[in-house]
Amino acid sequence: MTGTETGSGNRTGTETGTQIRAGTGAENGPPAETQTETGPGTGSRAETGTTIESLLRVESASVTLGGRPALEDASLTVDPGELVGLIGPNGAGKTTLLRAVLGLVPLASGRVRRPSGHPVGYVPQRHEFAWDFPIDIAGSVMSGRTRSIGWLRRPRAADREAVDRALELAGLTELRRRPIGELSGGQRQRVLVARALAAEPGLLLLDEPFTGVDVPTQEHLNELFRRLAGEGKALLMTTHDLAAAARTCHRVVLINRTVVAEGGPELLADSEQMLRAFGLHRAATAAGAVAA
Numbered sequence: 001m002t003g004t005e006t007g008s009g010n011r012t013g014t015e016t017g018t019q020i021r022a023g024t025g026a027e028n029g030p031p032a033e034t035q036t037e038t039g040p041g042t043g044s045r046a047e048t049g050t051t052i053e054s055l056l057r058v059e060s061a062s063v064t065l066g067g068r069p070a071l072e073d074a075s076l077t078v079d080p081g082e083l084v085g086l087i088g089p090n091g092a093g094k095t096t097l098l099r100a101v102l103g104l105v106p107l108a109s110g111r112v113r114r115p116s117g118h119p120v121g122y123v124p125q126r127h128e129f130a131w132d133f134p135i136d137i138a139g140s141v142m143s144g145r146t147r148s149i150g151w152l153r154r155p156r157a158a159d160r161e162a163v164d165r166a167l168e169l170a171g172l173t174e175l176r177r178r179p180i181g182e183l184s185g186g187q188r189q190r191v192l193v194a195r196a197l198a199a200e201p202g203l204l205l206l207d208e209p210f211t212g213v214d215v216p217t218q219e220h221l222n223e224l225f226r227r228l229a230g231e232g233k234a235l236l237m238t239t240h241d242l243a244a245a246a247r248t249c250h251r252v253v254l255i256n257r258t259v260v261a262e263g264g265p266e267l268l269a270d271s272e273q274m275l276r277a278f279g280l281h282r283a284a285t286a287a288g289a290v291a292a
């Protein structure tokens with residue numbers, strides 16, 4: 001696979017600096033590395049005679065933050081056309097996993113692999129974004145595409161077209177000249193989605209996109225995410241809205257510092273797995289009440 005790899009420790013290889021375009025200064029992506037995969041179980045899976053290459057593979061990733069493990073031995077994949085929900089309690093490591101994929105936090109061990117040629121779009125949680133910046137929606141969405149290592153590249157015709165399409169997809173065309181500081185929560189959420197889409201990503205990382213948005217906006221985003229998956233993009237979304245996840249996601253991954261279970265959205269109705277994912281099983285085990 002020709003791709004980008006973020007891993008722990010030192011590596012050798014030809015690095016070509018594939019760029020990640022993201023919403024919060026994550027433009028300096030991890031270095032790209034050319035590597036060859038052989039044999040089954042190394043990144044491609046055979047399906048009906050064709051080979052599907054995952055757009056994201058997280059392999060045994062561990063991250064330590066503030067001296068404590070935030071993520072331990074977590075593995076997941078997201079294939080083209082898949083919308084995967086990352087579900088778990090507060091502090092489970094969901095945002096940490098997304099940030100590790102972006103190379104914003106270092107891996108203590110494990111690795112993240114992505115094929116090259118597919119930019120990553122990142123929709124951070126709204127409170128992580130600087131909304132007091134004096135810029136309108138169109139300018140903000142454009143900077144999601146043209147900003148690189150702290151400076152803005154001059155927009156070209158293709159950039160303007162990509163921004164127009166992103167604004168349209170996010171339902172922001174009419175509002176494009178509104179200063180971002182004057183927007184409602186739901187409008188801000190759509191700006192973050194449009195910023196990420198302006199980069200024409202193959203892989204989209206969404207951190208709690210439904211928080212505080214009204215029902216019509218949630219329906220709009222739901223539809224948009226499904227449509228993007230239908231176009232062959234890979235989406236990984238954290239959410240605490242289990243109903244929305246059950247409705248929208250093709251697959252869900254339950255996480256509580258490590259991956260507890262994964263499967264179809266019906267997993268969200270599996271009370272034992274949900275109890276495990278949400279820490280109750282762990283707490284009971286720690287107290288010696290329940291055998292592991």
Ligand SMILES: Nc1ncnc2c1ncn2[C@@H]1O[C@H](COP(=O)(O)OP(=O)(O)OP(=O)(O)O)[C@@H](O)[C@H]1O
Binds near residue numbers: 069070096
């Ligand atoms: N900058 C940091 N320094 C130290 N610890 C951190 C830092 N950021 C996160 N953590 C810790 O890492 C763990 C995982 O946090 P993370 O934000 O990934 O969880 P989350 O699953 O996204 O939670 P939530 O649902 O509340 O958003 C938590 O215990 C958190 O306190």
